Amino acid sequence: MTAGIERAACIGGGVIGGGWAARFALNGIDVAIYDPDPDAERKAGGMLDNAERAFARLFGDDRPAPGALRFAGSVAEAVDGAGFVQESVPERLDLKREVLAEIDAAAPAGILVASSTSGLLPSDMQRDLNRSGRLLVGHPFNPVYLLPLVELVAGRDTLPASVERAAEIYASLGMKPVVVRKEIDAFIGDRLQEALWREALWLVRDGVATVEEIDDVIRYSFGLRWAQMGVFQTYRLAGGEAGMRHFLEQFGPCLAWPWSKLTDVPELDDGLIDTIASQSDAQAAGRSIRELERLRDDNLIAIMEALERSGAAGWGAGAALKDARQRLRKRRG
Amino acid sequence: MTAGIERAACIGGGVIGGGWAARFALNGIDVAIYDPDPDAERKAGGMLDNAERAFARLFGDDRPAPGALRFAGSVAEAVDGAGFVQESVPERLDLKREVLAEIDAAAPAGILVASSTSGLLPSDMQRDLNRSGRLLVGHPFNPVYLLPLVELVAGRDTLPASVERAAEIYASLGMKPVVVRKEIDAFIGDRLQEALWREALWLVRDGVATVEEIDDVIRYSFGLRWAQMGVFQTYRLAGGEAGMRHFLEQFGPCLAWPWSKLTDVPELDDGLIDTIASQSDAQAAGRSIRELERLRDDNLIAIMEALERSGAAGWGAGAALKDARQRLRKRRG
Numbered sequence: 001m002t003a004g005i006e007r008a009a010c011i012g013g014g015v016i017g018g019g020w021a022a023r024f025a026l027n028g029i030d031v032a033i034y035d036p037d038p039d040a041e042r043k044a045g046g047m048l049d050n051a052e053r054a055f056a057r058l059f060g061d062d063r064p065a066p067g068a069l070r071f072a073g074s075v076a077e078a079v080d081g082a083g084f085v086q087e088s089v090p091e092r093l094d095l096k097r098e099v100l101a102e103i104d105a106a107a108p109a110g111i112l113v114a115s116s117t118s119g120l121l122p123s124d125m126q127r128d129l130n131r132s133g134r135l136l137v138g139h140p141f142n143p144v145y146l147l148p149l150v151e152l153v154a155g156r157d158t159l160p161a162s163v164e165r166a167a168e169i170y171a172s173l174g175m176k177p178v179v180v181r182k183e184i185d186a187f188i189g190d191r192l193q194e195a196l197w198r199e200a201l202w203l204v205r206d207g208v209a210t211v212e213e214i215d216d217v218i219r220y221s222f223g224l225r226w227a228q229m230g231v232f233q234t235y236r237l238a239g240g241e242a243g244m245r246h247f248l249e250q251f252g253p254c255l256a257w258p259w260s261k262l263t264d265v266p267e268l269d270d271g272l273i274d275t276i277a278s279q280s281d282a283q284a285a286g287r288s289i290r291e292l293e294r295l296r297d298d299n300l301i302a303i304m305e306a307l308e309r310s311g312a313a314g315w316g317a318g319a320a321l322k323d324a325r326q327r328l329r330k331r332r333g
Numbered sequence: 334m335t336a337g338i339e340r341a342a343c344i345g346g347g348v349i350g351g352g353w354a355a356r357f358a359l360n361g362i363d364v365a366i367y368d369p370d371p372d373a374e375r376k377a378g379g380m381l382d383n384a385e386r387a388f389a390r391l392f393g394d395d396r397p398a399p400g401a402l403r404f405a406g407s408v409a410e411a412v413d414g415a416g417f418v419q420e421s422v423p424e425r426l427d428l429k430r431e432v433l434a435e436i437d438a439a440a441p442a443g444i445l446v447a448s449s450t451s452g453l454l455p456s457d458m459q460r461d462l463n464r465s466g467r468l469l470v471g472h473p474f475n476p477v478y479l480l481p482l483v484e485l486v487a488g489r490d491t492l493p494a495s496v497e498r499a500a501e502i503y504a505s506l507g508m509k510p511v512v513v514r515k516e517i518d519a520f521i522g523d524r525l526q527e528a529l530w531r532e533a534l535w536l537v538r539d540g541v542a543t544v545e546e547i548d549d550v551i552r553y554s555f556g557l558r559w560a561q562m563g564v565f566q567t568y569r570l571a572g573g574e575a576g577m578r579h580f581l582e583q584f585g586p587c588l589a590w591p592w593s594k595l596t597d598v599p600e601l602d603d604g605l606i607d608t609i610a611s612q613s614d615a616q617a618a619g620r621s622i623r624e625l626e627r628l629r630d631d632n633l634i635a636i637m638e639a640l641e642r643s644g645a646a647g648w649g650a651g652a653a654l655k656d657a658r659q660r661l662r663k664r665r666g
Contacts, residue, residue: 015571141554142571149554176553182541188550193564195532196525200564203524208515215563217521219649220509221474221482227560228632230548231526231533236613237626238348238475244613248606273581280569280577293570299561299643306635315632316552 003172005029007067009082009107011075011099013037016116017088018044019144021069022051026145027173028064028331033071034078041071046290051145054297058305058321062328075099076106084169086138088116096125104129112166114138119186122155132157136166139187140175143293146300148176148320151187174324176317204279205272212283228307228316336505338362340400342415342440344408344432346370349449350421351377352477354402355384357419359478360506361397361664366404367411374404379623384478387630391638391654395661408432409439417502419471421449429458437462445499447471452519455488465490469499472520473508476626479633481509481653484520507657509650537612538605545616561640561649 008024010017013035021044024031033044048069055063072078079085085107089099096115103113113135115125126132137153150170154163167177180187186194203209209217225234232244239247284292307318314322341357343350346368354377357364366377381402388396405411412418418440422432429448436446446468448458459465470486483503487496500510513520519527536542542550558567565577572580617625640651647655 141558147554147557149550151550176549178542178546178549178553180541181546182539184539184541188536188542188547189554191532191536192529192547192551193555195528197564197568199524199528203521206515206517208513208517209511209521211565213511213514214521214525215565216509216511216649217482217484218525218559218563219561220511220653221480221522222526223556223559223561223563224480224633224636224650225474225629226551226556227636228552228556229629230551230556231530232544232548232609232613233616233625234629235530236617237622237629239622243610243622245606245610248601248609268581273578276565276581277576277578280565283566284569289570289572289576292566295643295648296558296562296567296570299640299648300557302639302643303557303560303636306639307632310628310632310635315628316549317557320553 003169005083005169005172007032007082009034009072009078009085009103010088011035011078011085011103012088012090012116013040013044013071014088015047015142016140016144017086018047019051019142020086020088020116020140022048022145023173023175025067025069026051026055026063028067030067031069032078032080032082033069034073034075035071044069044071047145050143050290050293050297053294054143054146054301057298057301059325059328062325062332064328064331075102079103079106079111082107083111085111085113086116087113091117091120093120093124096120097128100125100135101128104131104135110134112136112162112169114166116140118190121183121185122153122158123183124155126155126157129157133159134162136162137187138166138170139189141189143297143300146297146304148174148317149189150175150177151180151189152177153180153183153187155183172327174320174327176320201268201272201276204276210283211276211279215283227303228310336502338416338502338505340365340415342367342405342411342418342436343421344368344411344418344436345421345423345449346373346377346404347421348380348475349473349477350419351380352384352475353419353421353449353473355381355478356506356508358400358402359384359388359396361400363400364402365411365413365415366402367406367408368404377402377404380478383476383623383626383630386627387476387479387634390631390634392658392661395658395665397661397664408435412436412439412444415440416444418444418446419449420446424450424453426453426457429453430461433458433468434461437464437468443467445469445495445502447499449473451523454516454518455486455491456516457488459488459490462490466492467495469495470520471499471503471510472522474522476630476633479630479637481507481650482522483508483510484513484522485510486513486516486520488516505660507653507660509653534601534605534609537609543616544609544612548616560636561643 007030010021010033013033021031122137136158139151141147170177236244304317304321308314308321340363343354343366346366354364469491472484474480503510569577637650637654641647641654
């Protein structure tokens, strides 16, 4: 039992929904998944295998007994008896509205409903709901069973108490809730990622670098900085002893330089897709998606454990891990 | 002695130039610094303290005897006897041209000259040089003594042999040289960083998030992914079993969504500078720049060591560290 939740419903069981199911189950919560994809059960099983492997490495004997995971035949069946509902269906507003209305009809009042959308506005998704005050966005990051961040976004109708309660529930799952102060498309994380991603696509399209070279530039330099301090604290240090104000005043004029092609959106045509897909195949060097996922998970665990040892309370994602470890240990007794 | 270099000259000794001087010296190379700032010696000393602390933690007894570090009274005096020249003066083309011409006049033929510029074109900097074939960009990332990446960019006149030789020299300093295939403003790393930075400035300006919330979003989610895999390999996994092509086809349409304000450049006016500087002060929670630098360095070391243990050869920045360790051990014994 976590923050009062004994059973959760995951509507949609793909990369994101399956990741949520694994995070719930490995925190001792029973989960019912509904996904019309006939292959969903096999895919979610693969996700759970990865997640179990990661949790065993992170928490060893402190892990709670995993919750039961079952596949339901309908939205209503999945939602029945659930204390929390997480929706993770494809990113189409019409589909989200339809599925959320089904959830809204099936779930008793007082049961929170969170959408995993990475960009749609909660106000738009609330339109057809009877109990719209309990709907909010709870946007996670892949792999959901490992990365701590969840962005909480309220719509026009969302009750403040719904946001507070969702933050408690997510924190009890070892996550770091960040409440987005204004409702905007794509929230914070995906705006930032998309900005860099667009520029990366231009660099490949224009033959400035291959996908592997771009990844190397990131992971041998600023990726290491951002993993532990983000961008503002990093730039505070780039100003040297004069600090943030000096950095901003020095950097200000550069913003207007014609450095980037950000003003245009690159067309993701067949040629560019072919280039990226084949360079990505070369970069993977024969490793399967499953192998790469495990390598990624091992690296994420190693980085979070490294940051956990930074100072008494841990640092960044290491602080979240330290909290999660203490909570699991305490719960175990 | 490293790749044949016994002495290096650092022209400009600020955050970047001082970082270069520390990296050279701690790899056993004598360094002469020239910087007209009367406070340069004190600042470079602080940088060297941080760097020594980091190298002691990383390499222990395998460290070579440090090279001598001296301050020269002129460009010519600093360059005298140097086997390699690294220029790190402020980012103004006229100043760079003037200083590079001085270096060019003082350094014998065959001695490479690399500019640390983070965005100016080497072809523009070569204009007034007699021996322009030996000039290239070698763009590092702060802290230079720790982060492995160096971007190499050739100008119109740069000889291919100059790029090859510079890559050898940088690799012998434990760095990861990436050769940029086309000469463009801001190269690869700063284009990517600037794209995200602009978007981050909008988010603060519009009151969507504070600087601390944005940093948390980054370091509790995609920052951890990018530190070890970069952006393309990460998205390969976001496509699930269907891989990169599926991800691109699914993601393609989103690029045209009106998500971001990237098409405009935020004005960095006094109000926004005040907001960011005061939020940054709050985030630092009383820690001095020096304390934050040491925290950052400890975290970077911990992350790189974590990635060093990933697989037989290390992964990403961990592979660079493993190589550096082996080379230092071999040199020692």
